[in-house]
Amino acid sequence: MWAGVILFAASKGLKYWAIGSLGVRWTFKVFVIPGRPLVATGPYRYLAHPNYVGVVGELVGAAMMCGAPTAGVIGSVAFGAALWQRVRFESAVLRRVREGEQGS
Numbered sequence: 501m502w503a504g505v506i507l508f509a510a511s512k513g514l515k516y517w518a519i520g521s522l523g524v525r526w527t528f529k530v531f532v533i534p535g536r537p538l539v540a541t542g543p544y545r546y547l548a549h550p551n552y553v554g555v556v557g558e559l560v561g562a563a564m565m566c567g568a569p570t571a572g573v574i575g576s577v578a579f580g581a582a583l584w585q586r587v588r589f590e591s592a593v594l595r596r597v598r599e600g601e602q603g604s
Contacts, residue, residue: 501564501565503564504560504561504563504564504565504566505565506561507557507561508558508562509561510557511560512554512558513554514550514551514553515555515558516554517542517543517550518542518544518551519551521542521543521544530586530590532593532594538597548591548594549590549591552583555579555583556579556580556583559572559579560576563576
């Protein structure tokens with residue numbers, strides 16, 4: 501149980517660090533502000549999608565806290581599949597932005 505509490509708290513911290521690093525740029529929608537550089541501070545120095553790492557950690561931590569290994573695995577895999585699609589989409593958008601910056 502305590503490992504779940506620690507994982508949940510650390511994941512929550514990572515998620516809010518990522519959101520704080522994005523500042524006013526944080527949104528549920530995927531968009532890039534033209535002419536502005538991509539965020540490369542905070543956890544974005546180390547991870548491409550720290551917010552999502554935090555969300556997955558929260559799910560796993562919550563399952564551990566509740567002693568729900570089966571539901572935790574099923575829920576994490578199901579959510580992870582949907583999240584994987586979003587990560588692929590965001591990565592493609594960011595890749596296009598970076599390629600455009602290099603071409604300038």
